[in-house]
Amino acid sequence: MTSHILELAASNLHLVPTLCCAVAVGMVVPARGADPAAPVGAFDEHGDIGGVGIPGSAAFDAANQEYLLASSGTNMWGDHDEFHFAWKKVSGDFIVQAFTEFIGGGIDPHRKMGLIVRTSLDPASPHVNACRHGSGLTSLQFRRAEGATTEEVRFKISGPDVLQLERAGKRFTMSAAHFGETFTTQVIDDVDLPEVVYVGLYICSHNNSVVERGVFRNVRLIRPASPAFVPYRDYIGSDIELLDVATGIRKTIWHADDSLQAPNWTPDGRRLIYNHNGRIFSFDLAKREVAPIDTGARVHCNNDHALSFDGRMLGISSGPTSLVYTLPIGGGTPKKITPTGPSYLHGWSPDGKYLVFTGARNGNFDIYRVPSGGGAEQRLTSSKGLDDGSEYTPDGKTIFFNSNRTGKMQVWRMNADGSGQTQVTDDEFNNWFPHVSPDGRTIVFISFPAETRSDDHPFYRRVYLRRMPVAGGEPKVVAYVYGGQGSINVNSWAPDSKMLAFVSNSDSF
Secondary structure (H helix, E strand, O other): OOOHHHHHHHHOOOHHHHHOOOOOOOOOOOOOOOOOOOOEOOEOEEEEEOOOOOOOEEEEEOOOOEEEEEEOOOOEEOOEEOEEEEEEEEEOOEEEEEEEEEEOOOOOOOOEEEEEEEOOOOOOOOEEEEEEEOOOOEEEEEEOOOOOOOEEEEOOOOOOOEEEEEEEOOEEEEEEEOOOOOOEEEEEOOOOOOOEEEEEEEEEOOOOOOOEEEEEEEEEEEEOOOOOOOOOOOOOEEEEEEEEOOOOOEEEEEEEOOOEEEEEEOOOOOEEEEEEOOEEEEEEOOOOEEEEOOOOOOOOEOOOOEEOOOOOEEEEEEOOOOEEEEEEOOOOOOEEOOOOOOEEEEEEOOOOOEEEEEEEEOOEEEEEEEEOOOOOOEEOOOOOOEEEEEEEOOOOOEEEEEEEEEOEEEEEEEEOOOOOOEEOOOOOOEEEEEEEOOOOOEEEEEEEOOOOOOOOOOOOEEEEEEEEEOOOOOOEEEEEEEEOOOOOOOOOEOOOOOEEEEEEEEEOO
16 A cells, blocks of 8 residues: 555655754744645645744645645644645535545654644634544544634544545534444534635644654545435536555546446456446546447436446446346447336346346336346345345355345345345445455445435435455445445446445535
């Protein structure tokens, strides 16, 4: 996980303090405003805030999509602050999140890094800040008015590497987690910041004669969808991202201002297949180029599509009533497989002989199997409620799916003939779309909050991508995502079973 920027920072870790040793601990340094405009990554500017003894810095490693911040500064507490800040001027509501890591053992245990929103660049500005200390102390800190005393709400969690700060009007929510765990949250409702604020990343050494450094990964500045948006009519921006499942490190590789959905990873590892405004596209990962796939008259495809295990065939769901079709992966005339709809495709059998799909028949949604060349469909589930997201394991013996037959939407498994239906997850979340890794060892699924309707997987929610062993076990979070519908509706594992493709969302700022 060590990047070039982190190696460079480590090699120069003690350079600046040594050169600037004339600045003594406790020396009073005149306050100064932010440095001149200097864009860094997604942020408009960066600079020192307050009377920092040693100038700070910010850098962006575009290849690894990481930020490195360095700063001195006595503290961010009391009636004023001293720190280095990378910011973007933002109006209205937002979510900002990042993986955070201090570099080195540090000098003062109270060194701080985190996410912050401020009224201004003045050292005494009102603010709300998601704070992680070098000692492990984690807190939501805030100053209600110019020059007022800083207050805080402390977390029980110590030393989290994942931080998130969200604004919804006057309500500010800080969330924190160790990677793999779900968020712990704290909320304040009565800090009145203006409509336009400064949002971004910061670090403070808590010692004005020392520079401390920190790395911010997976930095996302998100504008949630408007509460007035209408699903399936209004769309916000989409990013296709690649995720290292073991480390949680993400990279954004493609953006659209409207709805990208459901990336499949081809078995040769070279391309992603996804849908965009009813059409199916191929994305060349090496060239970062997009090309349409010819689906003939079927130009109203939804996000329920699947690749055959050998990568030669593409199955799609298309039309007002959603029927299943198959065609060569390179494009061609689709062949209709299911004459009755709605039918939502989710998977092929490893031998290519069968398709599994969700069918609405006689007022109920169940899992069906049908020959991939066409023929009579076979019903595999018959419980009341919604059964969806069916997918074969690579050995063809088992089908994973999701069902809300016990109340919440949970992950289930069954034998390929529909026998032996067994619940796999049982928690407070609504768990959808279990996807089996190519090596057959792991499933990844998307978890919606408990308050979401169990029969719905809506757009634009705060969701988790979680993984667990195929044999069962405790689910672990692999991504903290603003997304939902279209994020991982289809199997998007890379052929090496190490990476995953998915879609996240944000409105424009």
